[in-house]
Amino acid sequence: MSERKIDEISGVETTGHNWDGIEELDNPMPRWWLWTFYVTIVWAICYTIAYPAWPLINSATTGLLGWASRGDVRQEMQVAEAAKADYVAKIADMPVEDIIADDNLRQFATAAGAAAFKVNCVQCHGSGAAGFPGYPNLNDDDWLWGGTPEEIQTTIAHGVRYEEDEETRYSEMPAFGDMFSREEASSLAKHVIAMGQGGDLTGPGAQLYADNCASCHGETGAGDQALGAPDLTDAIWLYGSSEAEIIAQIRAPKHGVMPAWQARLGDVTVKELTVYVHSLGGGQ
Known part of the structure; x- marks a missing residue:
């Protein structure tokens, strides 16, 4: 158990605390610090009396001055x-x-x-x-x-x-998952990619596009804003431009709200x- 005693060197009483042989002196706080502390207590009390401060059930104390920043x-x-x-x-x-x-x-x-x-x-x-x-x-x-x-x-x-x-x-692209085989969907996706990259447009996907997509996206794939049909020839893709992502959109299109x-x-x-x-x- 720690004991309070007088330090031999300084002559100041210790607090009784001991950390690995190091003892703490019980030096009094500086008087200026104590008076400053007391002033802050008085200031806080006066502030809570003068201004809104203490919360109540449905409101708060209004303070003697009746002032509030809300006003x-x-x-x-x-x-x-x-x-x-x-x-x-x-x-x-x-x-x-x-x-x-x-x-x-x-x-x-x-x-x-x-x-x-x-x-x-x-x-x-x-x-x-x-x-x-x-x-x-x-x-x-x-x-x-x-x-x-x-x-x-x-x-x-x-x-x-x-x-x-x-x-x-309102616009909604049909789901072609039940209409196209995976090979047909892949051919159509390749055709759509070629439309934007200036590639070969005579492949097996050309007829699929003409029969199923041109009515909304246009023969050249430039889209139709009156129908809300996107342009397929530019580099801007809402759900991705890779072949796999285009196939996914063909088979089971996503429709945002x-x-x-x-x-x-x-x-x-x-x-x-x-x-x-x-x-x-x-x-x-």
């Missing part, structure tokens, strides 16, 4: 809302094309759209809007349903294959998102 924040928000009210009103009344043509409105809508994008869209399209496998890249110029401001607005407002919206974009944002966000925010997405560089 200042509320006032600042009201000032900010009033400052942008004119811009919001104009955006609500103007078509997207006119908003983009107005420099001030375009800058405001782009900034507001960027904020809305970070809250609602980055989960699928990424923080830089570059997308992921199965989620389109919004920076390129390959648009399944068209990249004009009006077309982008329609896609954002009504979504894609979103059953709760009657005006949603994009929510309709009009009812959730309102007309103004949809327009702001439209302006922002169009500004990324890929808009037509």
Whole structure:
């Protein structure tokens, strides 16, 4: 058991603690430190009396001064809302094309759209809007349903294959898994790859493509935005461009769903998102 004693060298009493023969001196704290500590205690007590501090069941103590930072924040928000009210009103009344043509409105809508994008869209399209496998890249110029401001607005407002919206974009590629043998699917995939690479288009997959795919993707494979049929001749692939990935899409195609944002966000925010997405560089 440790014992308190007087240190022979310093003459200071020890605390009784001992670590491997090393003893701790019980030196008193500096007076200035103690007084500073006492002042902080008094300050804390005064603060909790003067300002909101102690949580209650449904609220908190209001403090003698009755001040709260929420009031200042509320006032600042009201000032900010009033400052942008004119811009919001104009955006609500103007078509997207006119908003983009107005420099001030375009800058405001782009900034507001960027904020809305970070809250609602980055989960699928990424923080830089570059997308992921199965989620389109919004920076390129390959648009399944068209990249004009009006077309982008329609896609954002009504979504894609979103059953709760009657005006949603809708297209669905048939599953050819029961129609084609694996060899036929491979021949068709090779033909599709050749269409984008300038290869031989006279192979066994040519007739399969003409009979089953050209009605939507076009004879040259350039796609049809009115049908939501992708361009098969470029280097942009939503689900992968390897032969195995194309075969998988032919046999059992994947169909993504994009929510309709009009009812959730309102007309103004949809327009702001439209302006922002169009500004990324890929808009037509």
